[in-house]
Amino acid sequence: MILGLRPSVVITTAVAVVGAVILTIFTWAGSPVTSGTFLVATYTGLFLGALWAMYATGLVVVYTTTGVFNFAQGAIGVFSAFLYWELHVNRDWHSIAALLVVVGLFAPALGVLLDIMLMRRLRTATLVVQLMVTVAVMVLLLALVGVVWEADTARRVPFLFGIENGVDLGPSRLPWHRLIVIIVAIAIAVSMRYLLRRTRIGTAMRAVVDNRELAALNGARPNVVSSTSWALGSMLGALGGILIAPELGLDPATLNSVVIIAFAAAAFGALRNLPLAVVGAMLLGLLRQHSETWLDFGPNFQIAHRSVAPLLLFAVVVALPQARLQVGRVAHHLRRHERYTNWWEGLIGCGVIILLAVMLSGGWLNFKIWDPAPWGLLELNSANAALAMALIGCSLVPLIGWAGQLNFAPLAFAGFGAFVYLKLAGDTASGYWIPLVGLLCAPFGALVALPAARLRGLYLALMTVALAQAMSLIFFPHPSVIPRTKVGLQFPDIELFGITFDDRRGFFMLLVCTFAIFVYALVLLRRSRFGRRWIAINDSQAASATLGVPVVWTKVVVYAVSAAIAGIAGVFWATVAGNLDSAQSFDLLIGFEAVLLVAAAGVSIPLAGIFLIFKPLFTGLAARLEEAGNVDYLVTFLDQLVIFGPGLMAIGMVFNPRGAIFEMGRGFSPILPWRKDARAEIAAENAQKREPEIGELGLERPFTPEEVIAIDRRLGILDEVVPKEGYGNSRS
């Protein structure tokens, strides 16, 4: 123990400091250190840190008071910044007026709306559903920005009071804008701290997240409290977005990615400690600015400066103490019978998939909008791209669907698989290497999960976001990872069983068969001891551990299996694309959308990956229709579906956490002759209406006589005499 700190903190700090010193020595750019340059780097860093602190404050406030970690914080900032631009620049409002309207009216309204429609229903939801819904809000807000403010014009948000006016600080000038940001960020953090710790509403906010019922009985109004939190969080996001926009430019993706830095800062404060989160943000700002000023990582790592946030997140995760296994947090709302596909149903299903694919591509099944002819190059290309995504989607099923662990970096895993394949097979493109790719990707997945598996699930989720960003900033851009020296394709056509799959139709069939094999493997895996054990750790980690299941190790194994699947899928993904581009292929948003779609499909179902075919398929279909040129409205509809579909579907998880395929299956299975149980279940459900939980009653208003009867029945003390009015209503 040094200074009362935990050994893991001391060791991590020491390693980080030594690492930073070594890095500094080896990458010193050689620019002269003067008090002027040093000062500029310092206060620019502080300014950046202050902006990130604003985002992090919003995250921490919402998380401590509602228990929901808001991935949409950055997107709220993006939307607000665009709205501010619309009012201030496009409609010539005064900046203060625009600021007041956006931050004071629009943002709190958005926060309250989100709370009423979605967030307050997530109280008892699983972490997967909670995060999926906030990610869905993020994707939807960004899509909306893209549709309302099309990217065809250049937009700039001006600095408050102009960039050239400011305080003179020795050799340079600190613009008012930046000074204001630093002061405002600190003022916000201090007042939020005061609000949470010292005021009545703040105490209520913190109490409600611990025990909503108990807090309600003591006079707190949970709904008012959670709406207040979301309004505050949303205002902070809006303010951050508007103030950062002049620096970064009005680009939705760039502005949105700021939130990942805020994740790291929030994690620095263990997600709940506001002052530490602000310190973390400032630290990040200083590290980023100083490293950019003094260090030169060479031409291959030019944008590596931006990865300080993921790196800090890794360090924090390593330093945090092991989380205790929680008792008494079992989700009790899953009161529905669940039946899993058995081996011969799986075989039939996979047969149907292959048959359908053959018939569709051969033109035997045709729809009116489509030529009856067999698919041409265009259709086959979109179908292949779609199937490759579906393969990647399969990797999420055991991980998210069964073990309940999140992964927002499926594309990074897939890209790693493609990289391994490239190094193994080289120009031969021999498919026999593919199983080995899977084997080599597994340890990579395990390595990613290892530091965070002993923490709560949210940290693992944040780790994967950081991983996705770090990989796309440091790993994939490096020219020797996926070299761009050759002319033409980096990933030539796969050769397997003596066949080169160079024609699109053959490759399509290879992909379909691989998908069927993946799905069938998942069916078998679900029925195996591993599937059971993974679901067990999702249902109750504490119980699993007391049965002798090593929880941390089991999580690591699931990540390894998922990474292996994603790695193999990545080979096909890269081959379909022919090239992997570090900027476009690994776009964070594509990964988010993929995870959303699989989750909305019903991520515990082996077939869930199939939903990932929709985006490439609809895009391809829209292109095909546009070419044919006679159904405009359909093209527009498909375009909008591609843009808004994933987010809207995932938001549906609030109301239907099991997902679309699950519900379709419930409707469909009674038709199957051997599913007597499904018919019986439907009948039973129709016969019996759900009685309200006792715990849900009586908090918002007095009991009604009917509820009193329900309670008595549940407690087994129902008198045969039905109580008359006045029994449960003290006011009458």
Place this chain on the structure above:
Amino acid sequence: MAILEAENVVMRFGGVVALDDASVDVDPGLVTGLIGPNGAGKTTLFNVVTGLLPPTSGRVKFDGVDITRAGVAKRSQMGIARTFQKLEAFNTLSAFDNVRVAVEKNHRTKWKHQRVNDVAHEMLGKVGLDDVADVTVGTLPTGSARLVELARALACRPRVLLLDEPSSGLNEEETSSIGQLLLELVADKNNDLAVLLVEHDMSFVMGVCARIHVLDFGKIIAVGTPIEVQADTAVRAAYLGSDEFRGAYVGVDE
């Protein structure tokens, strides 16, 4: 010799002292009771013994070995199994699969599918749940889910079984058959089993327990046979000064 010993365990949560120098020992071949008013620290003691909570001070010994620092899964593999007061069943798995998870982890013949199934069915049969083996546990009534937890714990082939209010949610008949099952299990020398039972149903406790520890405000205030404990004045005082606390206490915990 005692198979499980908790020695001078102190557990603090901030300013709250949940366990204050509590010592409990459990002998093989017996059902040992642990009783006390709500909030006395019974479940906390279970959590310390199974490793879910690290004690502020004190030691936990299993079969003479200090296991205070051992992990939860490690303790389970040594032979400590438990059920939970607030249910921790695997709600999305069937009753059968709940038990199979435990069998697969704790039986040598783990790769033999048929053997695993046989053991799992045997355990479900012991607690009388044969007919709901394929039902998802989340849809079962609380009492049955509790029995699933018991079957699951038995499937670990424990040497010490910690039961946290097994009778809540069960009717009188089911409770007495569970009592009978516990007595049979500990009487069977092949099992070499010790049971530590937390329970509010006093007639149940007095009927099956050979020894009883009484916990109040984190302290052990009495140890002895049921008759000795019932005669103890400190125990009577703890139970609201009730003269006759046998059966008089109806607890609804938390």
